[in-house]
Amino acid sequence: MRDGTERRARSRVADRAWRGRGVEGTTRAPGWRPLPLLVPALLWLTVFTVGPAVVSAIAAGTDKTLISPDFHWVGLDNADTAVHDPSLSHAVRNTLLYCVITVIPAVVIGLGLALAASRLSRGRTAIAFALFLPASANLVAMSVVFAYMFNDQPGSLANTVIGWFGAAPKDWLGDTSTALPVVALVGLWRLTSFIFVVYLAGLTSIPTSVYEAAAVDGVRGWARVRRITLPLLTPSTVFVVVFSTILTLQTFETVSVLTQGGPLDSSTTLVYYMYQVGFTGSFRIGYASMLALLMFVVIALLGMGGALLGRRARRRLSPDETVSDVDPMRLERAVTA
Amino acid sequence: MSARSLGRAPGVGGRWLLLAVGVVVALLPFLWMLRTALGPAQSILGLSANPLPSSVSFHAFSVVNSAGGFTRAMITGIVVSLVIVALQLLTSIPAAYAFSWLTFRGRDALFGVVLATLLIPPQVVAVPNYVTVSALGFANTRVGLALPFAASAVAIFLLRQYMRTIPPAVLEAARLDGLGTWRTIRKVVVPLTMPAIATVATFSFLMSFNEYLWPLLEARSPDIATPPLALARLNNASGGVPDFAVLSAAALIISLPTLIVFALAQRRLVAGISGSGVDA
Numbered sequence: 001m002r003d004g005t006e007r008r009a010r011s012r013v014a015d016r017a018w019r020g021r022g023v024e025g026t027t028r029a030p031g032w033r034p035l036p037l038l039v040p041a042l043l044w045l046t047v048f049t050v051g052p053a054v055v056s057a058i059a060a061g062t063d064k065t066l067i068s069p070d071f072h073w074v075g076l077d078n079a080d081t082a083v084h085d086p087s088l089s090h091a092v093r094n095t096l097l098y099c100v101i102t103v104i105p106a107v108v109i110g111l112g113l114a115l116a117a118s119r120l121s122r123g124r125t126a127i128a129f130a131l132f133l134p135a136s137a138n139l140v141a142m143s144v145v146f147a148y149m150f151n152d153q154p155g156s157l158a159n160t161v162i163g164w165f166g167a168a169p170k171d172w173l174g175d176t177s178t179a180l181p182v183v184a185l186v187g188l189w190r191l192t193s194f195i196f197v198v199y200l201a202g203l204t205s206i207p208t209s210v211y212e213a214a215a216v217d218g219v220r221g222w223a224r225v226r227r228i229t230l231p232l233l234t235p236s237t238v239f240v241v242v243f244s245t246i247l248t249l250q251t252f253e254t255v256s257v258l259t260q261g262g263p264l265d266s267s268t269t270l271v272y273y274m275y276q277v278g279f280t281g282s283f284r285i286g287y288a289s290m291l292a293l294l295m296f297v298v299i300a301l302l303g304m305g306g307a308l309l310g311r312r313a314r315r316r317l318s319p320d321e322t323v324s325d326v327d328p329m330r331l332e333r334a335v336t337a
Numbered sequence: 338m339s340a341r342s343l344g345r346a347p348g349v350g351g352r353w354l355l356l357a358v359g360v361v362v363a364l365l366p367f368l369w370m371l372r373t374a375l376g377p378a379q380s381i382l383g384l385s386a387n388p389l390p391s392s393v394s395f396h397a398f399s400v401v402n403s404a405g406g407f408t409r410a411m412i413t414g415i416v417v418s419l420v421i422v423a424l425q426l427l428t429s430i431p432a433a434y435a436f437s438w439l440t441f442r443g444r445d446a447l448f449g450v451v452l453a454t455l456l457i458p459p460q461v462v463a464v465p466n467y468v469t470v471s472a473l474g475f476a477n478t479r480v481g482l483a484l485p486f487a488a489s490a491v492a493i494f495l496l497r498q499y500m501r502t503i504p505p506a507v508l509e510a511a512r513l514d515g516l517g518t519w520r521t522i523r524k525v526v527v528p529l530t531m532p533a534i535a536t537v538a539t540f541s542f543l544m545s546f547n548e549y550l551w552p553l554l555e556a557r558s559p560d561i562a563t564p565p566l567a568l569a570r571l572n573n574a575s576g577g578v579p580d581f582a583v584l585s586a587a588a589l590i591i592s593l594p595t596l597i598v599f600a601l602a603q604r605r606l607v608a609g610i611s612g613s614g615v616d617a
Binding site (some may be wrong): 033034036037038040041042043044045047048049050051052053055056059109112113116117119120125127128129130131132133134136137138139140141142144145146147148149151153154155156157159160161189193250252253256257271274275278279285288289292293295296299300303304 | 352353355356359360362363364366367369370373379384385386427428429431432434435436439441444447450451453454455456457458459460461462464465466468469484485486487488490493518543546547549550554564565566568569572581584585587588589591592595596598599600603
């Protein structure tokens, strides 16, 4: 299993077989045979994912509320409402700000930590475990803890720390200028850990022979990071940026526990606004569905763009080119976990 | 171009400093949670940022324990998550096998559709799913908590990626030995796919146990609350005067199962993600 060469050879055979180019021994199945294997999974995905998405898209064209059973077809009225909804544009602005101040630092820090950890000869497992922890944490639990750390009282951890520098206590979650940044800090804390995991996996899959070749050519230090490691990590980077952006666009739990969107909607994110529209006040589920549909379009575009970029990045690293030792299968797997 | 002129990577000292800061920041909320949970009652008026509590007590844990339903929420959360893991493996392993090793018409298109479902945000499907689950009579039940998650596109995708690396000769041998599809899956494919199965099971458990939105909609009665929901309710119920020791104790309790699973699976996870053993 650990023999890289053998594994690469095998995966290439598997790849050819998978593409149906007739490697001897490919299991050929008559038409009905895959059905029992596929039906449970596909049935479930249809009933609980594809179907609901379609229903939601239809509901987006109605004025349905959760209070009244009556509803009417209103066509694109909800889209029109969305365009002119100041609360929505406010929530979108908050969400974009949240994305920028979370994703960019998380990628930089996560990459730095992974590069540092991957070169350790001792203590790597323990350090990796500690850095993995935030990614596995329960967001509600951590939101409760962060709410305590960022309490408005003089004795809270955050206020004690800024007190060392002579600053007056802040009402972190009750102030329009700090509420969103504190929520984003929870996101950053967690996202960095996740990005670290992906990059560490990506680094693990770079064969040492690449570095040995680089050492022969006298490439080391930052030059090695810049000219060899980073290019080889491109698939991981594409995945990390796209996936993190999609994740942060969907921020909900932290807002729900920490601020409920307040104060004065200063920390309302897109999904939290959607929740407010559909499940509080007048329960306008039709309009909420339109918001969901718009979000789906954005996420789908991001996802497909990411998949395309990722494939191009992997193709550039294909075995026939300069970097001959990288197994695209492995990178793909590192990137998709 | 001279490589030297580009400078050198930070030395061992710099790397350790970066990692040390990273580890401290990563662990701080956990340690703060532990320290507060083990300390005396902490109301807003008497907040203290001492790294060590003034006295050690298990008062907070006994409050959480008597706060009705927290133990039950933990059992509900663990059982529901385990059921989801089992169902996802049962549906995903055969599907992943079909997508990786059987040839049939429309396979790649169908797999494309499965992948496309990954782009559907969970918030979009939550409401229609609530309607479906209600119509099936499972609203506000534990069955309803697990029902929508019995299949997983992520699981199918990850397992298929791994299964594709099984040598065709192995499957051919299984066929020559007269093994049918199901026995091939059970005796050959599953053992060879174990690292990926472990990864999928771990992620699936973590995701299910930490799920918040769906239980928030589905589990209306406190009887069947999942741990994150029970904690959120405890948090809201405390209003303006929370006892942070109690909240931290509750947060600690609901973090434990995922931390334990994570600790147990850590090595395997890295192996499953990178497709290789943990390099020495």
